[in-house]
Amino acid sequence: MANATPTTATRSSPSSNARRRSSVDASGAAGCEPAAGFCGEGYTDAGEPDFVSAAEQPLSTLSADADTASYANLRRLVRSGAGLGTIDPGAVRIEEMLNYFDYDYAAPAEGEDFALTARAGACPWNAESELVVLGLTVGQAATEAPPTSLVLLVDVSGSMGDAEKLPLLKESMVRIVKGLRAEDRVSIVTYSGVEEVVLKGASGDDAEAILGAINGLEAAGSTNGEAGLSMAYRVAEETHIEGGVNRIVMASDGDLNVGISSEEELNAFVSEKRGQGTYLSVLGFGSGNYQDAKMETLADHGDGSYHYIDSADEAARVYERFLAAGAVPVADDVKLQVEFDPRMVESYRLIGYANRTMADEDFRNDGADAGELCAGAELTVAYEVVLTDEGRRREGDEPWLTCAVRYQPAGERAGEAPAEQRFAVGRESWSAEPGDDWSLAAAVIEFGMLVRGSEFVGTATADGAAALAENSASALDATDRTARRELVDLIRQASRNAAAFDGVVAAS
Secondary structure (H helix, E strand, C coil): CCCCCCCCCEECCCCHHHHHHHHHCCCCCCCCHHHCCCCCCECCCCCEECCEECCCCCEEEEECCCCCHHHHHHHHHHHCCCCCCCCCHHHCCHHHHHCCCCCCCCCCCCCCCEEEEEEEEECCCCCCCEEEEEEEEECCCCCCCCCEEEEEEEECCHHHHCCCCHHHHHHHHHHHHCCCCCCCEEEEEEECCCEEEEEEEEECCCHHHHHHHHHCCCCCCCCCHHHHHHHHHHHHHHCCCCCCEEEEEEEECCCCCCCCCCHHHHHHHHHHHCCCCCEEEEEECCCCCCEHHHHHHHHHHCCCCEEECCCHHHHHHHHHHHHCCCCCEEEEEEEEEEEECCCCEEEEEEECCCCCECCHHHHHCCCCCCEEEECCCEEEEEEEEEECHHHHCCCCCCEEEEEEEEEEECHHHCCCCCEEEEEEEEHHHECCCCCHHHHHHHHHHHHHHHHHCCCCCCCCCHHHHHHHHHHHHCCCCHHHHHHHHHHHHHHHHHHHHHHHHHHHHHHC
């Protein structure tokens, strides 16, 4: 999925919180101790979309993004001592935080690939606007999941020797391969100063061969990601399953120091490989020297998704949702175009997705690369909207906005003509009590804005975000409530960490 050229204005001037964060950048400057997991790490901040006049620019166009890395990585940073105002804003991608969670969105109607659930309510942090949350759901595959050819590309360089890197990676991969079937194929490619094919085309139920290869991995040497990727694509081509799901899963800390290493070079390299029928997904591990920007670039331009692994449980969760045999690509190059009616909407602001916005004319340019979504996937997109007097009226059925989804059918329908669905959203979506999913989205957005010191944070507070998150979990059963309760704890811990950081600064 390519990062397209933004068309919405973005603000780049720093807020006071952003200026305070400058003392904890990747150089490891003074003030970095409270956020120990952050020193030396690499992030790129794409900024935040600004408010746009609906009369002047009624269209908002973006690429789908199913990544979840930012939330899990933020969880790791907070648990290591980072707090509000002490984290690089580039580590905070609100769309990935939103898409980490499960929602109760409507399933597509029979014969349709997508469904849209829209909820709107009074914006918790800005009395002048409404918060509109759009939940897009992908339908299930029509038939049983086809066989998968999985190439595990494992970074075994010296930087991967820490406990939260290669040892966790190995434990994670053990969980991943346990879900494979006899008809699936597994290959393992390693890279450091040299690259090696450790296993090639093993049957998914050959546990002895697969687990033996994983358990034998050891960390040493430099990091030549280019050579590793080249070999992984070559193995993927040689083990390609026609009509199956062919995927490379790269596991690394992103600290590439031999061969191509810049984001621009990685973009070009992976983009050249795109379109060969192989998806590239990326799993990030570790802290201290973690290079988030490089990992995101690889996944975005490799037609895959990006996830951060901070525990074996997270690895199992990611595998089940994004990499398992049931995670069958249904739609490639998924683009959304939201058209606001200026009679109803005065202005709007896209929340997150800053490096996923696209030129409006690329919505129907089927050569423009965009995101890929698998069966059963959910995508959450939120807008802060200022309504006109007409839009605030409670009568009438005119829509505030229309959301169009354009995509290339994938999987068993690959080769079909591009398809498009349209959904109207208006007054019927608004409620004084918009529901648990809306409250969860609002809590995530408030938390994300507070962490990155957003200019649009308004009256948001950590207590308010925690209350929204807690309310969103109140009606759920214990299993569904766990992740939302964890969010509550994370918000409160980030607030405590910030207070401790301010205390250290005041005492110094």
